[in-house]
Amino acid sequence: MIFGLQLRCLKNYREQNPPKEKHIQRRFDSFDNLSTSAQRSRVMSVGQDMQQAFENSKLSALNINKNLDQASLIKTTFEANGTCYELYYDKKNSNVEEEAIVKVMDEHNISRDSYRALAAIIHSLPREYAIEKRRNEINQTIIEKIPIFTFNTLIENPLENSTSGNDTEEEIDENIVIAKESCGNGVRRNIRDILYYLIPYLIESKILKDSDELLHIRISGDGRNVGRKIKHVMITFALLNDHENIFNPKYHYPLVLYTGQEDYQCLKNASSPLIQELNFLKENGLVDNFGKHWKVSLYISSDWKFLTTVLGFNAANSDYFCPWCICKKSEHGNLDSNWNISKKIEDLSNNYNPKNPKLSKGQIKQPLFTMIPLDHWVIDELHLMLRVVDRLLTLLFSEIKITQSSNKNYSEALRKTVQEEMERIKVSFKFSLAENSKQWTYTSLMGPDKLKVLQSFDLKKVLSASRADKIRELWDDFAALHNNMCNSSYSPLQFQNDALLWIKKFLTKSQGNPLKSDFIEGLYNASDVTPYMHVLVYHVHEFMRIHQKFGLKSFSCSPVEKKNHMHVNKFFNKTFKDGGSSNRKSAIYEIMESENRIIYYLINNVPSATTKPTRITIKENK
Numbered sequence: 001m002i003f004g005l006q007l008r009c010l011k012n013y014r015e016q017n018p019p020k021e022k023h024i025q026r027r028f029d030s031f032d033n034l035s036t037s038a039q040r041s042r043v044m045s046v047g048q049d050m051q052q053a054f055e056n057s058k059l060s061a062l063n064i065n066k067n068l069d070q071a072s073l074i075k076t077t078f079e080a081n082g083t084c085y086e087l088y089y090d091k092k093n094s095n096v097e098e099e100a101i102v103k104v105m106d107e108h109n110i111s112r113d114s115y116r117a118l119a120a121i122i123h124s125l126p127r128e129y130a131i132e133k134r135r136n137e138i139n140q141t142i143i144e145k146i147p148i149f150t151f152n153t154l155i156e157n158p159l160e161n162s163t164s165g166n167d168t169e170e171e172i173d174e175n176i177v178i179a180k181e182s183c184g185n186g187v188r189r190n191i192r193d194i195l196y197y198l199i200p201y202l203i204e205s206k207i208l209k210d211s212d213e214l215l216h217i218r219i220s221g222d223g224r225n226v227g228r229k230i231k232h233v234m235i236t237f238a239l240l241n242d243h244e245n246i247f248n249p250k251y252h253y254p255l256v257l258y259t260g261q262e263d264y265q266c267l268k269n270a271s272s273p274l275i276q277e278l279n280f281l282k283e284n285g286l287v288d289n290f291g292k293h294w295k296v297s298l299y300i301s302s303d304w305k306f307l308t309t310v311l312g313f314n315a316a317n318s319d320y321f322c323p324w325c326i327c328k329k330s331e332h333g334n335l336d337s338n339w340n341i342s343k344k345i346e347d348l349s350n351n352y353n354p355k356n357p358k359l360s361k362g363q364i365k366q367p368l369f370t371m372i373p374l375d376h377w378v379i380d381e382l383h384l385m386l387r388v389v390d391r392l393l394t395l396l397f398s399e400i401k402i403t404q405s406s407n408k409n410y411s412e413a414l415r416k417t418v419q420e421e422m423e424r425i426k427v428s429f430k431f432s433l434a435e436n437s438k439q440w441t442y443t444s445l446m447g448p449d450k451l452k453v454l455q456s457f458d459l460k461k462v463l464s465a466s467r468a469d470k471i472r473e474l475w476d477d478f479a480a481l482h483n484n485m486c487n488s489s490y491s492p493l494q495f496q497n498d499a500l501l502w503i504k505k506f507l508t509k510s511q512g513n514p515l516k517s518d519f520i521e522g523l524y525n526a527s528d529v530t531p532y533m534h535v536l537v538y539h540v541h542e543f544m545r546i547h548q549k550f551g552l553k554s555f556s557c558s559p560v561e562k563k564n565h566m567h568v569n570k571f572f573n574k575t576f577k578d579g580g581s582s583n584r585k586s587a588i589y590e591i592m593e594s595e596n597r598i599i600y601y602l603i604n605n606v607p608s609a610t611t612k613p614t615r616i617t618i619k620e621n622k
């Protein structure tokens with residue numbers, strides 16, 4: 001038998017310490033004649049010899065003090081009779097590696113099956129069951145600090161209740177499957193549990209400074225379709241104190257998650273413990289584990305639907321459409337009024353009227369988060385941009401009559417032109433005609449694609465040169481407004497003027513007689529103005545001023561949307577899901593466990609990579 005590894009020091013050691021009689025006796029039997037367990041103990045004996053040799057030689061060769069433990073043998077690898085043996089000495093080290101693997105699997109959506117397949121090829125990877133064990137240990141460790149509670153939201157015939165509604169903004173992905181029995185499942189965590197656990201880390205990493213006294217807590221909500229009328233709904237919080245990480249989904253911590261409807265009743269049921277906690281935090285602040293007292297300032301930001309739902313306010317197409325002021329739909333064309341945030345959350349809380357919303361100026365239910373002042377209900381720049389671009393695109397398409405099926409040849413050619421132009425600016429875009437429909441529909445675009453269309457679509461391809469210039473100017477001005485609203489050093493007063501000029505341009509009236517040559521066609525009508533445009537013109541500059549310290553961009557819901565998207569893709573997508581076990585925990589519980597682990601990785605500084613070892617090849621002594 002020949003070992004594939006030769007250690008000169010081992011040889012020296014053997015010479016200095018002749019093996020005991022018993023050892024020699026045992027080694028008379030040939031290795032391949034031994035039983036598996038006897039082979040194993042002989043391999044271990046080689047390992048022990050090597051460790052002893054290493055301990056002896058580190059004193060002389062490395063000149064390292066034995067008691068200081070600066071050098072230790074981690075593992076040795078050798079081959080005997082075609083079998084490769086790896087002997088591990090240091091258990092601590094493998095923990096770090098296993099935790100890093102659990103983290104990387106979480107962050108890169110590597111399923112257990114995929115990992116198992118890889119580990120069957122690369123044998124230096126820890127076994128999948130060891131990784132699974134470590135994952136469970138992490139879950140156990142953190143759940144003692146941050147418990148996960150389950151609940152059920154009331155849900156009325158989720159699968160039958162598929163009446164129209166205005167949920168068309170997002171398509172339903174056919175790959176997303178949700179078991180009927182999971183509808184209404186919810187999980188939640190206490191915000192105080194998370195804060196207690198996080199604060200020491202935030203202090204240590206200098207995100208919270210000694211001089212800080214206030215925790216600026218931003219609540220956000222988001223619902224994403226996981227089926228007809230069923231949504232994955234989340235309520236998260238983030239700390240605005242953490243400027244650096246506010247755009248990173250990892251630092252938005254879910255407090256409530258459920259699969260169900262994004263309506264007032266469900267949200268009320270789901271968030272009632274959270275509401276109590278927020279009331280308490282606002283009243284009493286928080287005393288952390290070091291005895292320091294923190295005051296708490298609360299904010300909320302989300303898309304229009306979530307915001308008006310938890311505010312108990314009526315739909316965006318109602319007469320009183322604005323959550324912040326009492327402007328009416330019919331007043332969109334009146335540019336002389338100066339609307340500002342005039343409502344107070346306390347008034348809304350006392351004066352709501354489900355039967356006659358006109359009397360309560362659109363307030364139909366009691367707001368859920370009454371502890372947050374109305375000027376801390378901040379508009380989300382992402383949805384404002386998305387919806388205004390939607391409107392600009394709809395207006396363009398209706399002007400060139402591209403979505404109507406009349407005048408077939410003309411529209412067909414035009415649709416081809418638009419598709420080619422979209423291709424040129426690298427936006428994936430298609431028109432399609434639904435069965436029994438006379439209206440053409442088109443791909444709903446994601447945020448970055450919408451910006452591309454806004455900035456780069458060549459309008460001259462579909463409009464006359466002068467008309468194209470006019471609309472291009474309007475689009476460019478909006479792109480600049482969106483850019484400036486996200487820039488915390490831009491002057492709010494300047495923005496107020498810019499936005500007013502923009503809406504004036506949008507509402508440009510036609511001049512002259514349409515039948516004569518001096519006729520100049522205007523742009524759009526007051527009825528084309530949307531609630532988001534009203535907010536852009538009248539309230540964005542106020543938000544910029546009030547929240548200048550953080551910048552409006554810090555209230556963007558983009559990271560929360562990304563988190564929701566990741567959850568849905570990872571846990572509800574049938575192509576990603578691990579098969580097997582029938583008594584799995586509910587998907588929603590697994591999501592919250594994975595969120596708990598994100599906090600664990602953060603606090604324990606679990607690495608995403610380990611140091612590459614220095615490899616040295618020892619040549620054989622001949």
Ligand SMILES: [Zn+2]
Nearest residue numbers: 322324325339
């Ligand atoms: Zn308003």
